Amino acid sequence: MRLVVAISGASGAVYGIRLLAELRRLKVETHLVVSAWGRTTVQVETGHAYQDVARLADACYENDDLFAPCASGSALFDAMVVCPCSMHTAAGIRLGLADSLILRAADVTIKEGRRLVLLVRESPLSSIHLENLLALSRLGARIMVPVPAFYHRPQSIADMVDNTVARLLDQLGLFLEEGQDGTRVPRWGDAQPR
């Protein structure tokens, strides 16, 4: 499997980093694009430098590099994930702006009929945000929000992050089993706590 992974400047850079680590473990080829504000949130929220995150991907591109493979529909990718996805990036995708690599790659993903998963993060959501997300959903994008589930009794923030990343991977047909690599990603119906 070959994926485009974008990290934009919404809060929740940790989701993008965990996703990249998991995809590496699963031997999925990743082409990473991090927006300028995505780099800021990586630094501010996790303390990691962009280079630390870039090392988790197979290839990295600048957000203004429209020569990158994922800028063209002729380059074959299975899907694209924007994780986390800011409202700015969601709006730009919805409008088909395609003037940065993230927006162009998403535009290509939609026009080629490939899977686009957006882990959107903002709160509260305005009517502008909701209308953009509805339009994207109607275009076939999978809209996910990093809202933690509690039925598996998470013990830590890492548990919550892992669970959201596991559900995101479900959307790509990559199904993690509980306990793999020390993660707690139980599914409803698997030995529920009582």
Ligand SMILES: Cc1cc2nc3c(=O)[nH]c(=O)nc-3n(C[C@H](O)[C@H](O)[C@H](O)COP(=O)(O)O)c2cc1C
């Ligand atoms: C620390 C930090 C946290 C932010 N959190 C969010 C957020 O959760 N959601 C959002 O839509 N924008 C958030 N923003 C604002 C975006 O970074 C801003 O709209 C930016 O233009 C997004 O650009 P990008 O989509 O190209 O990354 C945040 C900015 C900073 C600096």
